[in-house]
Amino acid sequence: MKRIAIDMDNVIADVTTAFLDSHEQETQIRLIPDDINGKLESEAFPNVMKWVNTEGYFRNLPVMPDSQGVVKRLTEKYDVFIVSAATEFPRSLYDKMMWLEEHFPFIGWQKVCLCGSKTIVKADILIDDHFKNLDYFEGETFLFTATHNVLADNGRHRRVNSWSEIEKILL
């Protein structure tokens, strides 16, 4: 059974929408995704480091469209792990476990990996929104479209724009 490692933020958890909401709350300016295309999160959201270090921030993120159903179906054919580069933000760790328990209850704690560098991950397939994770992965790679990567392409990863697209490829 092939193993798929699936990232959390911007892949199954819609952290960009949360950032847009927080930005609006603090500045009264509602940005739309097009406003921040191609920008690093730290460029797009000057206060992002404060938010991600706040207890509870990752507990209430919206779920990415179709991710629950497709990931559930993937678990029937693949050994699915959720792998999040989260140790940089220790306050996020508990929240991420509770969020997964609520929205992806079919993924048990056994299949979660919260790490710093994803070079430690042994899997066959990686679905992620960051080149820094995908570029060092030896297996098959899928670049999940996010505002920060939408204008970039190094030609090394297959871009996917939605979970229904992943479903068509992998199921």
Place this chain on the structure above:
Amino acid sequence: MKRIAIDMDNVIADVTTAFLDSHEQETQIRLIPDDINGKLESEAFPNVMKWVNTEGYFRNLPVMPDSQGVVKRLTEKYDVFIVSAATEFPRSLYDKMMWLEEHFPFIGWQKVCLCGSKTIVKADILIDDHFKNLDYFEGETFLFTATHNVLADNGRHRRVNSWSEIEKILL
């Protein structure tokens, strides 16, 4: 550079001493390690699940003798990751990061992996006290002696009793 994955509990963090202390506080009976040799932690300590789910419990564990110096020297010759099967206890995650920051500041968050199953870990060497982790690891394995494993041996892993012993082998 070879990668070493090093477990936390009973390898660099002396959780057994903490369990003996907690047991004494609750029962007024001081056990010594010999009393619990060969016993699973859940057999030796009926209240262990309560303790490990308590916020702060993993924050104040004693450090295993010589582990800081030897691990520091290992980082000069190896790519060292700290890998803890901790997602079963979400309350422990933040505490473990803070404990590492205090006692192993030379290990950054980049080199920490908090997981459920260690089958996800890609490394060359694993130092761990549990057969359930060592038996499924494809590289070189070291069984770090702990009360629960001291009477068991499946002949598949090299037993080490201390960090100075590891230093002699790996450095």
